[in-house]
Amino acid sequence: MMEALQLPFLQRALLAGLLVGGLASYLGVMVVQRRLSFLGDGLAHAAFAGVALGLLLHEEPLWVAIPFAVGVSLAITWVRERSNLGDDTAIGIFFAVSVALGVLFMSMRQGFAPDAVAYLFGSILTVTQTDLWVMGFIALGVALLAPVWSHWAYATFDRELALADRQPVLLYDYLLAGLIALVVVVSVKVVGIVLIAAFIVIPAATARLLSRTFSAMTVISVAIGVFSVVPGLAAAYLFDVPAGSAIVLVQALLFALALTLRR
C-alpha cells in the first residue's frame, strides 16, 4: 500500500480526489440547504454533453465541457430567477437538452468511443497534470472567495432578509452556480458523470444530520468530503474497483452511521 504512493499516477489520483472532494462537499452545503440537489445531476449531464462535443471536435474535452457546463448552470439560474417554475423544472429542462445533445454528439462520431465510458463512470487513474492544475486553480479561487460564505449563508437562511440588507444576492447566486459547474466538470474524471450528484450531496447531508449550526455543517461536510477519498481510493487500489464507486460508497456508509448515531 505504502509503496503504491510512490507511483506518480496514484499520487495524482490522491491529490485530485482530495481537491475535488473538498470542493464538492464545501459547495454541497449550499446545494443541500437550498434544495438544489438535482442541480448536481443536471450539471453532470451538461458536462457529459460538453465532453461529447470535445471528443467530436478532437479537442481536449475539459476545455469544451467547462464553458458548456458553466453556461448551462448560469442559464438554469437565470430561468429560476425569472420564472415561477420550480427549481427542479428549470433544471430538468436543461438536463434533458444536455442529454439529448450529448447523445447526438456521440452518435456523430465514427465508431465506438471507449473513452466516453471512462467519463461516464470516472477513471481517476487517468488524471493528468493539466487536470490537477485546473483543480488547483479552482480550489485557490474558492479559498480566496471564503468571505462569500457568510453572504451565501445569509441568503440561504433568508433571501428576503439578505435583500433587505442590500446584499447582491443575485450576483452571489450566479457565482455559486458558476463554481458548482466548474467543480462538477473537474469531478467527472474522479467519480464519473453518474455519481457526481451523490458526491456533492452526501457529505453535506451527513454533516446536516450532525450539526446544530451552519458553520459546523460546513466544516464537517468538508472533512467528510476530503477524508472519504482516502479509504475510497485504498479500496479501489486493493480490490481493483472503480474509485468513484468506492468513494461514494464510503460516504454513504458515513451517512448511514450519522443517521443511526445522531441525537
Added chain:
Amino acid sequence: MTAPAVEMHAYSVSFGEFQALQEVNLSVPQGAFVAIVGPNGAGKSTLLKALLGLERGLLRDGPTQVSGTVRVMGLPPRQVPPGWVGYVPQVKGFDRSFPALALEVVVSGLRRRWPFIITAQERKKAEAMLDKVGALALANRRLGRLSGGELQRVYLARSLIREPRLLLLDEPATGVDVVGEADLYRHLEAYQAERGATVLMITHDWEAAQHHASAVLVLNRRVVGYGPPEQVLCHECLSQAFGHVGHGHNLVLGGRA
C-alpha cells in the same frame, strides 16, 4: 427640519394585471408608532417591502409595475443605510430546516451577514438583547425547535440589535400569547422612548393597536383611513372601512380569477 420617517406619494404597485397598492399617499413623522391594519391581501406586506426597496426583489411571477415615490428618512429606500432599518418579516417566510441557533439569528441582525464564528462581544450583545425580549433561555436553542411565538421574540431581538431608527414589523404578534403580546408592546414602547425610533407594525389585533399606536393606517389596496386611533377606529369609520374591505376583497378575488 427632520424629514418624515416615511413618505409616499401616489405610490402604486401592480403584479401583472393585479394592483396591490393604489395611489397610496402617506406621511409618517419620526417617532410615530403606526399600526397598519386591513384584510388579507390588502397590500400591507407589499407596503413594508416597498419601504425596504424590495417591491421587485423577490418577484418571480410576471412583471411588476411601480409608480409614484417613496422616501424613507428623506431617501429613496435603496439608498437608506441598512443599519437604519430593522425588519421582522411575516412568519411564513422562515426556513426552519436551516441549521442555526437563536443566538446566531440575532447576531446576523448585527452583522448583516451570516456569522461563521461569533465573537465574545457579539455574544454578549445578542444575549443582552434576547434577555430584553424575554428570550435569553432560547439563545442556544435550534431555530427549527422554536415555537411560533418563541421565534417571533428571536426575530424581534434580531431587528432591535442593530438599533434601527425605523422598525418595520410584519405581524410580529402572530403566534404570540397574550402575555407575549403585552410584552411586545412594552419592548417597542421602551425602545421608542430610548431611541426616538419610528415603528410601523402590521397587525390584525385592532384593539391592541388602538391602545398602543399613535396612529392607525387602514389599508385595503388604497388608504381607507389614516390618523389617530380614536378617529380612524370610531364606529362609523370602521363600518365604512369594513364595507370597503369586504367589497374590495371580492373585487380582488374576481379580478384575479
